[in-house]
Amino acid sequence: MMKQYMDIKRNYSDAILLFRLGDFYEAFFEDAKIISKVLNIVLTRRQDAPMAGIPHHALDNYLKKLIDSGYKVAICEQMEDPSQAKGIVRREVTRVITPGTLIEDEMLSQDNNYLMTVDNAEETFQTVLVDVSTGEVLIKTFEKIEDLIDFVKVSSVSQILSKPEIAEFIKDKLPKIFIEKLDDWYFEDAKEKIKETYDVISLEHMELGEAVKVLGATLKYLEYTLMSSIKLSMPKFLTENKWMILDSRTVENLSLVPGERGKNLYDILNKTKTSMGARTLKKWILQPLKDLEEIHLRQKAVEAFYADRILMNEVREYLNGVFDLERIATRLSYRKATPKDLVSLKNTLEIIPEIISALKTNEVLEPISDELNDFPELRELIDKAIKDEPSAAPGDGNVIKEGYSMELDEYRSLLLHSKEKMEEFARRERERTGIQKLKVGYNQVFGYYIEVPKGQVNFVPDYYTRRQTLVNSERYITPELKEFEDKILSAKEKIEVIEKKLFEELCEKVSEYLDNIKRVAKILSEIDVLSTFAYDAHVYGYVKPEFSKDKLVIKNGRHAVVERFLSEFVPNDTYMDRNIRMYIITGPNMSGKSTYIRQVGLIAVMAQMGSYVPAEYATLPVFDRIFTRMGARDDISTGKSTFLVEMSEVALILSKATENSLVLLDEVGRGTSTFDGISIAWAMSEYIYSDLKCKTMFATHFTELTELADVYNGIRNLTIEVEETRSGVVFVHKVVEGVADKSYGVEVAAIAGVPEGVVERAREILDIIVEKSDLEKKIRIVKEGQLKKIKRKRKIPEGQIKLFEMRGGNFD
Numbered sequence: 001m002m003k004q005y006m007d008i009k010r011n012y013s014d015a016i017l018l019f020r021l022g023d024f025y026e027a028f029f030e031d032a033k034i035i036s037k038v039l040n041i042v043l044t045r046r047q048d049a050p051m052a053g054i055p056h057h058a059l060d061n062y063l064k065k066l067i068d069s070g071y072k073v074a075i076c077e078q079m080e081d082p083s084q085a086k087g088i089v090r091r092e093v094t095r096v097i098t099p100g101t102l103i104e105d106e107m108l109s110q111d112n113n114y115l116m117t118v119d120n121a122e123e124t125f126q127t128v129l130v131d132v133s134t135g136e137v138l139i140k141t142f143e144k145i146e147d148l149i150d151f152v153k154v155s156s157v158s159q160i161l162s163k164p165e166i167a168e169f170i171k172d173k174l175p176k177i178f179i180e181k182l183d184d185w186y187f188e189d190a191k192e193k194i195k196e197t198y199d200v201i202s203l204e205h206m207e208l209g210e211a212v213k214v215l216g217a218t219l220k221y222l223e224y225t226l227m228s229s230i231k232l233s234m235p236k237f238l239t240e241n242k243w244m245i246l247d248s249r250t251v252e253n254l255s256l257v258p259g260e261r262g263k264n265l266y267d268i269l270n271k272t273k274t275s276m277g278a279r280t281l282k283k284w285i286l287q288p289l290k291d292l293e294e295i296h297l298r299q300k301a302v303e304a305f306y307a308d309r310i311l312m313n314e315v316r317e318y319l320n321g322v323f324d325l326e327r328i329a330t331r332l333s334y335r336k337a338t339p340k341d342l343v344s345l346k347n348t349l350e351i352i353p354e355i356i357s358a359l360k361t362n363e364v365l366e367p368i369s370d371e372l373n374d375f376p377e378l379r380e381l382i383d384k385a386i387k388d389e390p391s392a393a394p395g396d397g398n399v400i401k402e403g404y405s406m407e408l409d410e411y412r413s414l415l416l417h418s419k420e421k422m423e424e425f426a427r428r429e430r431e432r433t434g435i436q437k438l439k440v441g442y443n444q445v446f447g448y449y450i451e452v453p454k455g456q457v458n459f460v461p462d463y464y465t466r467r468q469t470l471v472n473s474e475r476y477i478t479p480e481l482k483e484f485e486d487k488i489l490s491a492k493e494k495i496e497v498i499e500k501k502l503f504e505e506l507c508e509k510v511s512e513y514l515d516n517i518k519r520v521a522k523i524l525s526e527i528d529v530l531s532t533f534a535y536d537a538h539v540y541g542y543v544k545p546e547f548s549k550d551k552l553v554i555k556n557g558r559h560a561v562v563e564r565f566l567s568e569f570v571p572n573d574t575y576m577d578r579n580i581r582m583y584i585i586t587g588p589n590m591s592g593k594s595t596y597i598r599q600v601g602l603i604a605v606m607a608q609m610g611s612y613v614p615a616e617y618a619t620l621p622v623f624d625r626i627f628t629r630m631g632a633r634d635d636i637s638t639g640k641s642t643f644l645v646e647m648s649e650v651a652l653i654l655s656k657a658t659e660n661s662l663v664l665l666d667e668v669g670r671g672t673s674t675f676d677g678i679s680i681a682w683a684m685s686e687y688i689y690s691d692l693k694c695k696t697m698f699a700t701h702f703t704e705l706t707e708l709a710d711v712y713n714g715i716r717n718l719t720i721e722v723e724e725t726r727s728g729v730v731f732v733h734k735v736v737e738g739v740a741d742k743s744y745g746v747e748v749a750a751i752a753g754v755p756e757g758v759v760e761r762a763r764e765i766l767d768i769i770v771e772k773s774d775l776e777k778k779i780r781i782v783k784e785g786q787l788k789k790i791k792r793k794r795k796i797p798e799g800q801i802k803l804f805e806m807r808g809g810n811f812d
């Protein structure tokens, strides 16, 4: 047996091999030491080899811990019944489990779980993303490795496969991701592999381009880990043209999805009824649309649900009963579906006609209902075969319905009969022997037995044969009991074999519907999100936004997340157009500057997702990208100081923003000396305004920057009203035109509990400094000579930024 283990282990040296031995999965040598430590289980020995084992029924629990701790696990099963095997039981690895190839519900969250394969082609990075749990396949190209890293940070990627060079490079930058190096052969003969998987004879229609090799490698890896072909959807291209670009910093700064910041847009909006809907919502948040026609299509559906509240509630109620069809479909294709999965599928199909007829009552939604189908034949097929509350796995006779197979029914009644007879036998033996406490029981090793308490063994008749002695009782068998046992066991065996076979055959038939099930799953998930948007709009008071070529008008806009945690949120207006494109927002700390500029970003994202927005009225342009530069933080992992991080973000904006972008800046230039900071912020604002022409909101404490408004017509100043009362300052959070006259930093310090003495002294110092400052005078000089001095350059070429970053690397 150990030789067999060694032979298998040789092929899976980079994984922990769990070797099935009876009721346990055993690990040996180094693997045993690792699992004993990670899982906190006993380390023993077998023939000098360190060994640790886990009970087979608890495998999933333990597996999750191993995978979460960053290990790859190979499962080696017994391929034949040990009692029938001649010699050593045949064993094979049936699956290699990694974070990116999970299909078990218990190990997955509701989120997508992507396996990403990367290769570098010419000047770009080609990737293929597969969600094994749903069968989705995406293709995406990145120009720079940094963009790829950025994408991984905000997407639900759990594992990356690549050639060694790339793996080495990204390893440190993505410490939470399981990264695996692939040998070259994975990338070879890709076309054949793809044709075989998708069952096509030519690849032309798929237009895979550079992605062929990467897709081929992905498919080979899946074959290696899952050991069986999985049903994958046709690959879809994730092209950036289709969606508004949101880089990881913007996703974080605007708190779009759950992350380090806690409160986020996804959690606020996620009132979806299905897991599939929740996943779709997240995708839509991270990929707002750019195509107006597509946005309008979503809006029309949301509007229809919004207008017909009864219909909206009805559909949402039906969706409560919709199960995760995407994942069920995948388990079916992998032959891992459980009886419960089929019942869930059937229950979902039963609800679909209700959803169809509800949608049909509305002429806007009717076309969506035409895309749904409840496959009555499939429903009937499952209904006839599977019990309504089946056991977790087939084999115990409690999965297949009565009447589906005569053969199975016969053995089941035989079993029932024998069990009844057995009870009768026990009753008879009690009477015959007078031993009141005589019991009949069963265990794996001895089979059926008669148990008699120690105190009554004197009454045991001669024809009882002793089998086992326990502390308080003795166990016996009799020829009659043995006969029952044979009957019961053989009936049980038969039931197991027949039921497993019937279930497999049924799954096979159900699998013929896989593509259809997936299509319906997608439509249901979209109905879920669209009706959720309508629901959110009602509950939170959102309106349908309009779109215009270059006007941005928001009346009484609110911050979708902040407003949820305040009893009274003060709404504010925003106006921008072709000419008025930049706002410099000054105001005291804590007055609401950040909230105000973020609220505009959030409204833009929500509008392009197809959702309604928190405002009384909103018209927006379609933005191609939102840039944000907010907060101060350093990036210790890459050795960049706070200021350098800030400047790299500025550099990115200056090189990539277009006339159709939205730029949100919350403090720029704070990480350095005041003079440097103001100069950089001033020059940057001029460049954005005059050359890039994108819509920009810039919150700052440098009041000096408000003088930009005197020089440029389209730059305006906003400030946030503050009321000074006798008991101190009160922030009313109302945005008005103008410039902050004071920064109230000292007042905020007082509110925060800085000792009174210090606050008093700060006031004195402030008075002196303000009087002495000649900065304003200097700014005036800049302003007067301003227009002449700006050298108009075209956009900053990208190489220059790289140079800047490289030089910057030596800054600190």
Ligand SMILES: Nc1ncnc2c1ncn2[C@@H]1O[C@H](COP(=O)(O)OP(=O)(O)OP(=O)(O)O)[C@@H](O)[C@H]1O
Pocket (backbone or CB within 6 Å): 562, 566, 568, 569, 570, 571, 587, 588, 589, 590, 591, 592, 593, 594, 595, 596, 733
């Ligand atoms: N429109 C609003 N209505 C009600 N409360 C608000 C509003 N805007 C902001 N607030 C409250 O004020 C707090 C501070 O807001 P915010 O962080 O936007 O201020 P800030 O001016 O950017 O401050 P700092 O300059 O210190 O960064 C928020 O946490 C929120 O509780």
